[in-house]
Amino acid sequence: MNVVDFKELKKGGMMRQKEAGRFSVRLHVVGGGFSAGQMRAVCDAAERYGRGTIHLSARQGVEIPNVPTESLAAVKEFLGGAGVGVGVCGPTVRTVTACQGCRICPSGVIDAPELAVAVDREFYGKPVPHKFKVGISGCANNCLKAEENDIGVKGWIEPRWKRGPCGFCGICEAVCPSKAVSVCTERGTVSVDPAGCIGCGDCIESCPTGAMGIGNQGYRLYAGGKFGRIPFLGRRILDILRTPEEVVAAIQAVLEFYRAEGKQRERFGDTLQRTGFDTLESFLAERMCVSP
Amino acid sequence: MTPTLDITKDVCPMTFVKVKMGLAKIPPAGKLNVLLAEDALKNVISSLKQEGHRVSGVSRRESAFLLVVEKEGERP
DSSP states (O other): OOSOOHHHHHHTTEEEOSSTTEEEEEBOOBTTBOOHHHHHHHHHHHHHHSSSOOEEOTTSOEEEEEEEGGGHHHHHHHHHHTTOOBOOOSSBEEEEEEOOGGGTOTTOOSOHHHHHHHHHHHHTTOBOSSOEEEEEESSTTOTTOGGGSSEEEEEEEEEEEOTTTOOOOSHHHHHOTTOOEEEETTTTEEEEOTTTOOSOOHHHHHOSSSOEEEEEEEEEEEESOBOSSSOBOOEEEEEEEOSHHHHHHHHHHHHHHHHHHOOTTOOHHHHHHHHOHHHHHHHHHHHHTSOO | OOOEEEOTTOOTTHHHHHHHHHHHTSOTTOEEEEEEEGGGHHHHHHHHHHTTOEEEEEEEETTEEEEEEEOSSOOO
8 A cells, every 4th residue: 555545544444543654453343242253363363463452442342453554454354254344433323332132131121232233234334424323222221321322222111000910019119210100009009100210120020919010112212422522411212112123214214314414523412402302303203103 | 937038138149049048948839038128129029030939928127028938839
């Protein structure tokens, strides 16, 4: 490579280091998952082309630093042979992060890695006004910090109370972390405040009689979050979505909105602050035929 | 008389371990009273349900809860 186009290299996940002639090579990681074989190839590549070190980024990213300019093509080819792609940078949809989800984690409500693969397949590396991050948490414990992402997803489970089997023991009220459940023994009622419910399902799991059953279950979306210099927590949008396909369609619509309304180098959260969240809600309602 | 296991001073996973050990001493379909703090309710009850036991009674004891746990299985 005679003339080095740093901008093009950065777009392709090769980031120029402080040290002249060296690059940190960002890899394509989906939902924090690599096979053992891929991991071995990353280790081999770091030893062969870098200085034998690997950097794990804040968002489940993997980078091989210290790769000289003349080895960039070779490291890409070497990794490609093991099924490891290089990452992206710049104004694109970035690494889709995810927890281990309901197949591994006892708290998991949704299959977060499966959704990460679907979202990545559809949107990874696609151009947008500024970097755009998607993070998927399998449940309300929110290990993947949904609200810190441009679009965050959380597994969500809401209770539905049945009078018949209820013994009015008060356990649901006692375990509710957001105090959304109220038991009234005199009137023989248990009520759940939908605005206060955080979708953790603790009341369902703890109920000894099964009176607290599963009402709504699915995917809860948050929009406009970011960290960095000026952090901002994303806000809840839409109703609970039922399938991964609905989530992908919602993200598609959100990206359409961002591409239409966002200015160059304006983070999605800033776009929403400028246009108002209700503008996004109306756009999504029209696009997805749901109530905002 | 139904034995009572007090795990109000324990934290997870010892709450779970002690209930499991307590139930090991009870015959199938036998009863064990478990006195526990609010914080332990979710994990203890969900693991009891997962292992096929039943919580057949609940009452409050000041800041704690007393569960009547029925061990899974048929009476010998």
